[in-house]
Amino acid sequence: MKRILSGRDLERVLKPLIMQIRAEQPVSPAIGAHIYFVESGMICRNAKTKDGPVAVVLSNFAARIIEEVIQDDGVERSIKLVLEGSLADGRPLSRVEVSADEFQRMEWVTSKWGAEAVVNAGMGTRDHVRCALQWLSVGVERRTVYGHTGWREIDGDWYYLHAGGAIGPKGPADSLATSLPDPLSRYGLPEPPAGAALASAIRASLDLIDGLAPDTVSFALLAAPYRAALGDVDFSVHLAGPTGTFKTEVAALSQQHFGSGLDARHLPGSWSSTGNSLEGLAFCCKDAVFVVDDFAPTGSSYDVERYHREADRLLRAQGNHSGRLRMRADATLRLAKPPRGLILSTGEDTPRGQSLRARMIVIEVSPGDVDAARLTVCQRDATEGKYALAMAGYVRWLAGQFETIRNRLRQELVKLREQARADGQHARTPGIVADLAIGLHYLLEFAESAGAITPEEKKTLWERGWAAFTQAAESQAAQIATGEPTGLFLRLLIAALASGSAHVAGTNGEVPEEPTLWGWRPMGSGAGRTATEDWQPQGRRIGWVEGQNLYLEPEASFAVAQHLAEEQGESIPVTPQTLRRRLKEKGLLVTTDEGRKKLTIRKTLQGARRSVLHLESSSATSMSKSGSTGPEGEDAADSGPETRADSGAEDGNRNGETAHVPPTILQENATVGRMGRSEGERKRH
16 A cells, blocks of 8 residues: 655655755746836835736835854854945935844844834735835845954964954054944054154054052053953952042053053952943953942942852853853753953952952052152053053063964973962962963063063063062962951951950850950949949850860850841851861861761760860960961961961061072073062162
8 A cells, every 4th residue: 555645754755856956946036026026215015916917015214234244253253234225205214234033033124224214004914014124135244243352263374353343463453343332432452653753553462561569569460451461360459548548540551551541540440330341241252451440338238249259150151160050942052152351340348258359469559659750651651552562562562472472381381380379378379470470471572572672671561570479468368368168257356345246255155265265245233342243244145265276166156156147238258167168278166077977076065965176275266366377279278277387487587587489481491489579679679
């Protein structure tokens, strides 16, 4: 019995043959032109009727697609169509650009061309107009527009993209076009100079370190743009200081290396913007400095928390090279878009959190640090475009050897990171020092090759810069320590005891030795010879003390510390269980219950068997004051009084007893002492 094919089976069998016929005999545009045509300045179509074809007017205008623009942001590619047209009476319609999705829906006609452009009523008329525009548009040009700054490899060569186009190994590339978000529209580099003009521009850029501010500030501002232009940056710089210290103005000088118009009044980012907008701009601002200005959390507790939350989100994404994943409408994942430049933040406050601060370097700017007269001179140079000229020359110099530099950059950073390592640092700090130093290194190499500085000047500037970066790293340890969970926890407990919010009792509930230190207050009663003085506990009991042994009730002590933190607009950033592990890792728990595999121990206190954390009272007090962190990251620290004594000796060396030898990164066996410089060096610089 013969099998009768269903319609679906027949389609499946014939599909390969149909596709082959179409490939050999493509549909002619003339067929579309036979269906759709322009008559009297209006788009029309031939509609079939029983009496033959009848012309039906679809719109009161005629238009055509003149260009297909592929927008490439380095992660995703999207298409926009450029159209031109005119009304039936001959009046021209403006040139418009619509996305492929907008064009498909045909809802753009009124929003782009206004009420005079009419698509007629009728079932499917919009679809017919869309189809007619595609059929009647012949010879559509196609071009690619890049939606970001920074490096792209195109046809085997490396080009640095900016708002005005691109710079390659031979200079400006007129064939490459960019389209940046409005806040980044001033990221425009001039044509790279040569000869004496290039040397003059480089010297103007180097003048940032000539008396403008302390070296810790000025060298960071100078190195940041030149490091950013090398790509793959995983840290941020934060300028912190009170209002009136010219933080924004000096940050703008660094920013103006990428465009003379990026002055203090036209910075691309602000912490008052939404997190999504900052995230999008930081993604598009590739291989360039992206200033986010004015981190000054104010308002309600919710507003303050929002500032810190948005800062954590953006700066953590920068430090981790990661972006938030999102879903499309069809439930597929969008590609992540992390920050791709170097974020330079300013603010009166510093974003909180130990791990977040470890992902940036905090540069303190105090009143009087910035010389106002020198600032005016530098601002004039920046506005005249000298910094942007220097950067244009720099990226052209890099373009001719960019592949080679990229291949060796990681090795050079590893060497510098090892040379920058010192006791008591967070594990990320040497990497930040290395990154800033590598930016300075390539700037000095470029400056020497352009004849802007001599080899002797290059050596002197390198030594000054290394000393400045390592000095900033020493200060960074204190910034990180303030957000370290165990130090924060113990400082909050000490504050609670001092303020009368909590108390620690003797092992039987009695008044402990030195009661004022443990949250007890004298209360007098009676008068004259009958006057007595009794000690009264204040607030909630959080533990017991016996000589040098401090036994903390875990839940009560954590709750008191967290409550006090919340009153200050902060929080302990870990759970109680994680906090206990951190106390153990830092050597602050004197004993633990190994048999029960518990960090708490069982002890009879005030007539009851209790699970408590066992600390040394003097060690806890010392830790709360120092907030020290260990050399191997946020979860490791020096432990015990002996280690702290050693750290103190090392601090003494860093304060001037041992001079620091700056490394030469091109020497394979360069050796380095502890970070810091002698008192004599500090006076000279």
